[in-house]
Amino acid sequence: MEIFRALPEELVEEEILTQVPATYLKGLGSTCKRWNRLFTGDRRFARNHTDKAAKQFLGLMLTNGFRICPIIDGDGQFSCLELRTELSIDDPYPKYPGAQFDVGAVFHCDGFLLCTNKDRSRFVVWNPFTGFTRWVQPSCGGTRGSGFALGYYGENKSYKVLSYRHRKNDFEIYEFSSDTWRVVGDDAMPPGWSIGYSAANVSLKGSCYWFASGVDETKTHSFLSLLRFDFSTEKCVPVPLPYECRDVPQAACVSVVKDEKLSVLLQRERTSKTEIWVSNKIDENGTTQVVSWSKVLSLDLSPDLQLCEMASFLLDEEKKVVVIYVSWMDEEDDPDFKSKELIYIVEEDSDVTTLDFGSDDHPGALVGVLNYVPSLAQMEQAGGKRKRADFRV
Incomplete structure (x- = not known):
């Protein structure tokens, strides 16, 4: 601190602090009120920090107990993965005094976690690092057939929440700036496409990606592909996979690699090899499209590993190691x-x-693993409710 006091404030804030990884700023914020306001309330500083600071990549796991837990790699060995202290958030409308919010599904975008409760009747957009929260009531009142995704567009990152219905292709957008919901036009989804119930989505550079089924030009054959929802145009655009998937595969999952690329895991049949592909880099504005795929792993997993359509995964592209989460109904061992x-x-x-x-025995949670990048990202202040929460990792 003494070294920082001897330097001009502009130099410290604009050149030094903007390059310090987010998790290290947590402790600094408690030493100085000015820095605390800078880290938790200055959107311009947050944008500069995103551009300059080294990113830290953490794995998170949503458990069947409706809790989010960081996955810690013990001593650099992947075989020593363990769950650490839960990330908890107090429920402002609890059934019981002091109860925590039960997370039924979680979605990551730009350092924010969109956490939905198990019946999809409400959700919170939460930055675990800064403590920012925004509680939102879905316009449809909540249904198990609904899905939600967080995204943004533009240099100043205008954030929106996308609400969609599985199989029905009904879309709505929540605007943070006005605290309102509105219906998206019928042309948001290409004709003949449908989002399945098991589709898990991810965010990359502000856009949302998930698996969907479509039909060919003759309307006689169905196939599986990725769809990208662009929050600037509010339309879905098909993203071709490494190869055509005319039959529904045993497993098809999408993930994000170091906040730069997409990765897909494809297993055509239970007895076939599993392949993991990585896309080209997507630029900071999200304007670069997926134009090429490179196969990074070809694994012979049978009979050691059985996947399902609800699987999710994290990929370390450099070490050629993949962490795959699966959830099975254990009928034989558990009545x-x-x-x-x-x-x-x-x-x-x-x-x-x-x-x-x-x-x-907790039903209703869309459990899985996901990538998380700690961030100082800020949102518009109009509408909604804000409340601070602790980041306990």
Whole structure:
């Protein structure tokens, strides 16, 4: 601190602090009121920090107990993954005094977590690092057939929430600046396309990506592909996969690699090899499209590993290691059909390490793993409610 006091404030804030990784700024904010306001309320500083600071990539896991837990890599060994302290957020409308918000689904975008409760009747957009929260009531009142995604557009990052119905292709947009919902035009989805119930979505450079099924020009054959929702045009655009998938695969998952690329995991049949592909880099404005794919892993997982359409994964492209989450209904060992949570750590030689996180009888959570990047990102202040929350990692 003494060194910083000897330097001009502009130099410290504009050149030094903007290059410090977000997690290290957490402690600095408590030493100085000016810095605390800078880290938690200055959107211009947040944009500069996003551009200049080194990004930290964390893995998060949503458990069947409706809790978000960081996945920690012990001593740099993937075989030592463990869950640490939960990321918790107080529920402002609890059924019981002091209850925490039960997260039924979670979506990451730009350092924010969009956390939906298990019946999809309300959600919160939360930055665990800064403590920012915005509580929102879905216009439809909530339904298990609904999905939500967070995105943005423009240099100043105008954030929006997309609400969609599986199989029905009904879209609505929530505007943070006005605290209102509005219906998106009928041309948002290409004709003949449909989003499945099991589709897990991800965000990259402000756009949302998820798997959907479509039909060819003759309308006689269906196939699987990615769809990209552009929050500036509010339209879905098909993204071709590395190869044509005319039959529904055993597993098809999408993930994000270091906030720069997309990655897809494709397993055509249970007994076939599993392939993991990575796209070209998407630029900071999100204008670069997916034009090429490179296969980074070809794994022979059978019979060591069984995937399902609800799987999710994280990829370390450099080390050629993939962390895959699956949830199975353990009918043989458990008469109550509890869900069993497993993580498979698969290396390039197809060597599989299985981590069993036990069974849970809490239904309704869309469990899985996801990438998270701590950020100082700020949002518009109009509308909604704001409340501070602790970041406990």
